[in-house]
Amino acid sequence: MAANHSSEELLTIGEMSGRTGVAASALRYYEELGLIASVRTGGNQRRFPRHMLRRVSLISVAKNLGIPLTDVQDAFADVPLERTPSHEDWQRASRAWKRQLEERRRRIERLEYELTGCIGCGCLSMKACTLLNPDDALAETGAGPRRLEFEGEAREA
Numbered sequence: 085m086a087a088n089h090s091s092e093e094l095l096t097i098g099e100m101s102g103r104t105g106v107a108a109s110a111l112r113y114y115e116e117l118g119l120i121a122s123v124r125t126g127g128n129q130r131r132f133p134r135h136m137l138r139r140v141s142l143i144s145v146a147k148n149l150g151i152p153l154t155d156v157q158d159a160f161a162d163v164p165l166e167r168t169p170s171h172e173d174w175q176r177a178s179r180a181w182k183r184q185l186e187e188r189r190r191r192i193e194r195l196e197y198e199l200t201g202c203i204g205c206g207c208l209s210m211k212a213c214t215l216l217n218p219d220d221a222l223a224e225t226g227a228g229p230r231r232l233e234f235e236g237e238a239r240e241a
């Protein structure tokens with residue numbers, strides 16, 4: 085990828101790390117997830133097109149806000165990796181991200197509302213507590229101690 089980038093536009097992983105404050109190991113992980121991309125030199129070393137700085141900066145902001153990388157992947161889905169994204173590319177991503185953030189904010193507000201009630205209550209009832217068992221959703225998975233059974237299965241896996 086990025087065959088149209090001249091060598092002076094390419095940054096080493098150390099330069100990327102230095103410019104963004106993100107550890108080289110994290111940059112390699114982001115690349116593995118497809119959030120950023122690099123080209124390889126003849127010696128198989130990574131070189132990052134300069135426009136990856138913006139992606140890494142946005143990933144850092146998202147991470148600081150507690151936004152999962154899967155949400156960032158969704159937001160970046162239509163932003164091209166192989167060329168410098170256009171203003172329209174980023175605008176499209178921005179609109180998608182805004183929708184995600186609004187949904188996230190609604191979930192957090194709901195959780196905040198329920199948590200406030202639960203702090204005062206403290207019963208942690210498996211049937212009634214909306215934090216432990218929202219809308220009694222566990223009842224749909226069958227009778228008995230669903231959470232304990234599920235956690236047991238998860239440990240065995």
Ligand code: FES
Binds near residue numbers: 209
């Ligand atoms: S702690 Fe009682 S309803 Fe959640």
